Every structure is written in C-alpha cells, then in structure tokens.
Amino acid sequence: MAPGPDPGWSPDPGFWRHRPVALTGATGFLGSHLTGHLVDLDADVVVLVRDAVPASPIATSWINKVSVVHGSVEDQALVERLLGEYDIRTVFHLAAQSQVGTANRNPASTWTTNILGTCAVLEAARRSPTTEQVITASSDKAYGGQDELPYDEAMPLLAQNPYDVSKACSDLVANSYWNTWGLPVCITRCGNLFGPGDLNWERIVPGTIRSLVQGCAPLIRSDGTLVRDYFYVVDGALAYLQLAEAMAEDAGLHGEAFNLSSESPMSVLELVELLQRLVGTDLHPEIAGTAKHEIPAQHLSSAKARKMLGWCPRWTIEDALAETVAWYRDQLAQNGS
DSSP states (O other): OOSSSSOOOOOHHHTTTTTTEEEEEEHHHHHHHHHHHHHTTTEEEEEEEEOOOOTTGGGTTTGGGGGGSSTTTTHHHHHHHHHHHHTEEEEEEEOOOHHHHHHHHHHHHHHIIIIHHHHHHHHHHOOSSSOEEEEEOOOGGGBBSSSSSSSSTSSBBBBOOOHHHHHHHHHHHHHHHHHHOOOHHHEEEEEEEEOOOOTTTTTTHHHHHHHHHOOOOEEEESSSSEEEEEEHHHHHHHHHHHHHHHHHGGGGGGEEEEEESSOOEEHHHHHHHHHHHHHHHHHOOOEEOOOOOOOSSSSBHHHHHHHHOOOOSSSOHHHHHHHHHHHHHHHHHHTTT
C-alpha cells in the first residue's frame, strides 16, 4: 500500500529480523495486518488459531509463511507451550470476541474469551523466561459512559454492557500483572478500526461501501447520531510495532495504557455521507434505529501516545477511507459481487 501523506515513523528492520513473535487473534482484522507487517520484516512469527475458517484476503499473503498453533486462547497450558517451545520474545495479544451484538446474545462465551483468554496469555508470559514485551488489545469501549470527552487514560473504566465489561476486565487483569509481578505489558485502546480486509459486512464501513458500490441503500442500525472514532487499521498495526520497539528501549513504559485514535470523531450519518461522496453516489441510507445498549458518544485523545511514544497516524480519515473504498471496489469487482 502506498504511504500516506505523512511518512512518519517506520519499523526498525534490525529489531524485528528473526525475532520470535507470537500473536493471538492473528487471523482477525487488525491481527492480519500486523502479522503481514511482521512477516515482511522477517520476524519469526507464530500464530495461535482456534477455528479453521477461510483466510481473509490480507491473511492469504502470509498464512503459509508463519508457524501455526491450533487451540483456544484461554488454554493457559497451550499458550505456555507456545511461548516456551518457540522462545517467544514479543507477544501481541489480539484474540477476542469483538462483536457487541454477539456479546449481548452470548455474554458468557465473550467473557471466557476476552477475560480468561487475557488471564491465560499473561500467566503464560509471566512464566516464560524469554518474553520481553506483551501488548494487549483493549478498546475505547472499556471507558464506558463518561461525563467528559474525549477519553484519556487517566479516566476510570466505567463499562456496563457485556462487551465493554469484558474489555475493562481484561485491562484490569493486565494492570494487575504489571503491578504484582512486573510483567512487561502495555495496553492499547483503539477506536473503531476500518480498512482493507474487513469482510464483516455487519460493520458500518465495509457494509456501507458494499451497498453503495452495488447501488443499494446502506443500512444504519442505529439512529445515525452515535459519535465514534474511526481508526485506520494500517495505522493501528504500525502503532503496535512502534509501541513494542519503544517498550524494548524504555522499561518505564511498562504497565502503561495508550489510546490510539485519528482524533477525528464523527457521527454515523457523517461517516456515511463521506463514503457517499468518495464512492460517487447520492443514495440515502435506510435508518433502522434498532441498535441497543450503545453509548451515544465515544472518542479518544491520543495525546499520551503522541507525547510518550512520538506516535501519530500517517493517514487522515478522508485519505484512509479513500484507500479503503478503492480496495473494496477492486475486491468486489474481482469476486463479481
């Protein structure tokens, strides 16, 4: 993918070359992009995969270039074997049940994966003599409803709904492993990720683009007024690499949480209007108004990451959405969809 308007920070090839790295959730949306970067950097990558599902278009580029361990992330003995047998130095823990609707329907399985899965990974890392950095993926949803926005890392975690609670709990588990045992762990909290490779058509960005490209009115499940952060997945993957390198240089970062955001919040209707313009159509959305248990407004400040990591996103929201629209146009055309 061509660089964005701000070339910004770039990974250090010497840091990653032949570095043993483990990922949970590697076949997921963010995980597939992060794994692709690591393979390109010549890291020795091991991924934990639970279900055998068709590889996404992003994962197909690397799936035969990594070692694969099959099993569930909450299986602590399995994760410990993975870290031990592959001499893992850096762990990216991204595995999670990530759908709010699924969490509302199946809270127990969401809590098992998101909370006990984090416990298992961190306990395995605590017992591993080779692991030097662990980065866990949380979410802006962990903050819950707050009186003031944007969210910053000093705010309490006030999650109430099942998915949000699962992420807040995993955050507290990670914090406990740092404060009790000094595990070198950092927490990331991202806004709503979008970009190439996301084939979950229930999500607002891919679903809207597909509808518009196919000449159909997109469906908005909320009333369209919900305000969210939308964060480009490529920026997210690069941020994880930058954080891992920074952790290796500065142990003072261990135990910290970092918000990662484009800092360009918009309502669902504003997002759809922007996508309409980028696709080149004036099709108006159908507003269902059926979404439940949603916080009216959520968006993040990334001031801490900018200050402590020197991090900033490469892409503006509009440039990132334009690249995303182009990718989906090509993908839909290739598949005849």
